[in-house]
Amino acid sequence: MEIFWIIVGVIVVVALLNGNSDQSGKSAQGGSGSVPDPSPRGSSPRRSPPPSATMGNFEIRASENKNWRGKGLHVLVFEGRGLMPVNRTMEIEFVTWMQDITDDRQGEPVFCSIDDFQHHEHPGFQCVRGGGTLAPDQGFRDWVEVGIAPAESLSFPASGTRSLRINCYITEKTAPTARRSLVSNTCSLYFNNTETGYKEWQGKRVEALKLSLRLGVATAFADDDFEDSEGKAIKSWLKTRIDRLPDDEQAEAKTELNDALVQAFADAHAGRLSVDSAAASLRQSPIKQASYDALELCTLVMAADGVIHPEELRIINRVGQLLGIDNDAIRSLRDKHAPAAQPMAASDGVVSDEMLLGIEAGLTPEQLRKKLRELFGRYNAMLQIEKDRDKRARYQAMLDAIARLTSRSR
Numbered sequence: 001m002e003i004f005w006i007i008v009g010v011i012v013v014v015a016l017l018n019g020n021s022d023q024s025g026k027s028a029q030g031g032s033g034s035v036p037d038p039s040p041r042g043s044s045p046r047r048s049p050p051p052s053a054t055m056g057n058f059e060i061r062a063s064e065n066k067n068w069r070g071k072g073l074h075v076l077v078f079e080g081r082g083l084m085p086v087n088r089t090m091e092i093e094f095v096t097w098m099q100d101i102t103d104d105r106q107g108e109p110v111f112c113s114i115d116d117f118q119h120h121e122h123p124g125f126q127c128v129r130g131g132g133t134l135a136p137d138q139g140f141r142d143w144v145e146v147g148i149a150p151a152e153s154l155s156f157p158a159s160g161t162r163s164l165r166i167n168c169y170i171t172e173k174t175a176p177t178a179r180r181s182l183v184s185n186t187c188s189l190y191f192n193n194t195e196t197g198y199k200e201w202q203g204k205r206v207e208a209l210k211l212s213l214r215l216g217v218a219t220a221f222a223d224d225d226f227e228d229s230e231g232k233a234i235k236s237w238l239k240t241r242i243d244r245l246p247d248d249e250q251a252e253a254k255t256e257l258n259d260a261l262v263q264a265f266a267d268a269h270a271g272r273l274s275v276d277s278a279a280a281s282l283r284q285s286p287i288k289q290a291s292y293d294a295l296e297l298c299t300l301v302m303a304a305d306g307v308i309h310p311e312e313l314r315i316i317n318r319v320g321q322l323l324g325i326d327n328d329a330i331r332s333l334r335d336k337h338a339p340a341a342q343p344m345a346a347s348d349g350v351v352s353d354e355m356l357l358g359i360e361a362g363l364t365p366e367q368l369r370k371k372l373r374e375l376f377g378r379y380n381a382m383l384q385i386e387k388d389r390d391k392r393a394r395y396q397a398m399l400d401a402i403a404r405l406t407s408r409s410r
Helices: 202-220 228-243 247-269 275-283 290-303 310-323 327-337 353-357 365-385 389-409
Strands: 059-068 073-083 090-100 127-134 139-150 160-172 181-193
Touching: 059 139, 059 160, 059 181, 073 090, 073 160, 073 181, 090 139, 127 139, 202 228, 202 247, 202 275, 202 290, 202 310, 228 247, 228 290, 275 290, 275 310, 290 310, 290 327, 310 327, 353 389, 365 389
Parallel strands: none
Antiparallel strands: 059 073, 073 139, 090 127, 090 160, 160 181
């Protein structure tokens, strides 16, 4: 299966929809119950323990929200209410997933490009939300948010209006493989998918992967010192992408992509590998999140040897620019895939602080100071909770760069 686009900034995110199980597609009316933390594994909604007679059986509803919690996020929001059938006090979780039943009533998978919203064994969408501690005869009298789905990171079989079946169950908090449903419910939702579906672009997926490989190889050759670790990173990334393709496409795709990889290496050795050309073509790809997937590969290659080379940084920033990906998203990818990689001194000096932090050129003094304050808050928080020595060194290097730039901007 294809490109399970990572979205930047790490950006770190998302939620789902409204309408009773027999009223799909209607806009949600917010319940009076309190809502949990926005992360899929966030804190639980608060429960009140009214007499069980005042609550019906567990039910869910879903709605679409294009400005979730006023944050400009386009999400599908899942809500639930009712009595929870537990026979002892336990910690619970809400597990929500969906199927596309537009063309097949048995249901086809809906994929998600964000790791935290994927099933633990495959890239199908799944949201796991903590429900806190629950005792017998307790439940949710009002509608509460039990999960979300980041709409722009979902991939459907085809474009157009999609009929979705939303499934949600409650389980005792445990390891993913040991989850057992205590109670479940389903509802329906219609969603207009404006993106090309994963069944519609079989050949386009492979073409996007070929272009991504060229950008990854260009990053590996950026410092004129191709490392085995970089080759392994490329091959691991490629294997994962091939495994995501439909079974009947994998053999042919593997041959095509291996040939493309050999050609990219040959072009790099001969000085014919053009980053600008590959990025420009990839940006035109109809495959959703193809650009982010390519930049993810470049970031993995940069981090493979544990060192951030100046030329690799320049290429990644250039690729991101050509693909239309903003600096915050590029920085988020670097923080995710290269948290322990350390900047290396260049022959003409050290990596500039601006380059290391991914700060765009042309900011006014006030804009620069604001950006530095944001970055300080980000990396200081990460440093406080990180235990790994190499990652702590990386975050400290970022804070040192922020301090130097702050001093110069006064």
